[in-house]
Amino acid sequence: MAKKMIIVDTSECIACRGCQTACKQWNNLSAVLTVNRGGYENPPDLGYNTYVKIRFNEKEAGGDVRWLFGQDRCMHCTDAGCEMVCPVPGAITRDSNGAVIIDQNLCTGCKYCVFGCPFDIPRFDSANKEGFGKNRAFKCTMCADRQGMGMAPACTKTCPTGALTFAEKADLPDVSARARKAGMTVYDGDALSTNVVFLLEDNPDAYGLPAKPAIPTPAYLWRTVMKPVGVVAFVLGVLAVITHLVTVGPKEVEEGDDTPSSSPYQGGGGSDVSSPR
Amino acid sequence: MSHHLVKRFSSKERLVHWTNMCTFIVLTLTGLGLYSQTFFGLTSIFGGVDMSRVIHHYAGLVFIATTFLIFFQWFKDFTAAGEDSLGDVISSYMNHDYESPPSGKLNAGQKLLGFIVFSFGVIMGLTGIFMWFPDLLGRGIQQWMYFLHNFVFILFMLLILLHVYLGTAASPGTWRGMYKGTVTKAWAKKHHGAWDGDEV
Ligand code: HEM
Ligand code: SF4
Ligand code: SF4
DSSP: OOOEEEEEETTTOOOOOHHHHHHHHHTTOOOOOOOOOSSSOOSSSOBTTBOOEEEEEEEEETTEEEEEEEEEOOOOBSSOHHHHHOOSTTTEEEOTTSOEEEOTTTOOOOOHHHHHOTTOOOEEETTOOSSSOTTEEEOOOTTHHHHHTTOOOHHHHHOSSSSEEEEEGGGHHHHHHHHHHTTOEEESOGGGOBSEEEEESSOGGGGTOOSSOOOOHHHHIIIIIHHHHHHHHHHHHHHHHHHHHHHTOOOOOOOOTTSOTTOGGGTTTTTTOOOOO | OOOOEEEOSOHHHHHHHHHHHHHHHHHHHHHHHHHOGGGGGGGGGGTSHHHHHHHHHHHHHHHHHHHHHHHHHTHHHHHOOOSOOHHHHHHHHHOTTOOOOOOOSSOHHHHHHHHHHHHHHHHHHHHHHHHHSTTSSOHHHHHHHHHHHHHHHHHHHHHHHHHHHHHTTTSTTSHHHHHTSEEEHHHHHHHOTTOOOOBO
């Protein structure tokens, strides 16, 4: 199947939060009990049972306050940090549509993925409410199950204004060109090539998005760099030891009267060493 | 009776070192299984990922405890003055004709090892605790904990490879000190000329 994308056109978003509700409904996610924090933004954060959340960014300009509505969600990166760091084969996979999916049956709750993710997305079921085990990771699935049945993701289906649309990834150049002409910033994760693309009315910072999204340096060093370095260092270390053993050889003790010649702990015994010191 | 043996390590000292060694091996095998899909197969030795993780955490606690015990039980020897330098020790292993000043109970390399192993142990323990409870630190610092645990592990592994080699194949008779607690007099004279151990 061809790659798909979800386009988030922030200029069309009215923050009705229909996407939050539709996501909960399709994925059968429980509600979160929250308190009034003096704003409309709710719940306070993504969770194991909240895959998308509209963020109410406030920005002051010339004595006026502007609301910039953004969406917190998995970006479905083509170069996905979560997938790179996950130590369990098959726990994080990517399907042919470009969706990055966590299998909670395989996940073991190490939380590596959230530290590999440039966008701080996966959340953990710390109390094992879903029954997969403690701290299993959850996030948006890009409705891979719906896509498999030829349907668009629930959030894009429900969005009343056209802020969320589901499209072919191949259309990205056209979409970008149009958005840029309208003065918007196209945010597709640069080298990460995310399959969720934001069309922003301001710079990414204003929406709480990293300006230069990239897999975190320590995560990259930890997994992609140190693994081969460690293996090579170990092999070289063993080779160095063997080389020393067969060239210079062991530091033998000259067998004297006081050395038990039958002792198995005495190694080679040293009768071939010439000069005792 | 030609068995002239010298007491090198007490049974308590050896028990601490053996426990440290065994937990190091267990930590390496369980840790690698938890590290990457490449080594995931190792988790099956310990009955799966979840079991590997539990074993890694508790073996880690024993490891760090014995790391401290080792440092304190041999602290006097690690800090003792000696005539030999690290260069002498290296030269004596690279060239058997090298005339090194006699070492005390521990040579300069062993003393240095004592401090490095202790530091590595503390770093592994600290970073390990933060990996055990990944929500204690902020995101930016926590990311470095994984890297550090891994980076110091690689250095640790290389150091221990050298340590094991020097304690076994590279100098016959040394292993006996850890195994039986005694060494032969000839061994003591050759490797630790300035050490006056008790004969047994
Ligand atoms: C001293 C106490 C130690 C503690 C508390 C500790 C703790 C941890 C924890 C929590 C993890 C992550 C595993 C998970 O939860 O999935 C981990 C990973 C790992 N540990 Fe340890 N550890 C300790 C010592 C060691 C030692 C001594 C070694 C090796 C000699 C070691 C080797 C590893 C390796 C290879 C990994 C895989 C992840 C990586 O390399 O970054 N650990 N450790
Ligand atoms: S946004 Fe984060 S969780 Fe989603 S695919 Fe990218 S790295 Fe993975
Ligand atoms: S928490 Fe689960 S999905 Fe995330 S890295 Fe660990 S095993 Fe993989």
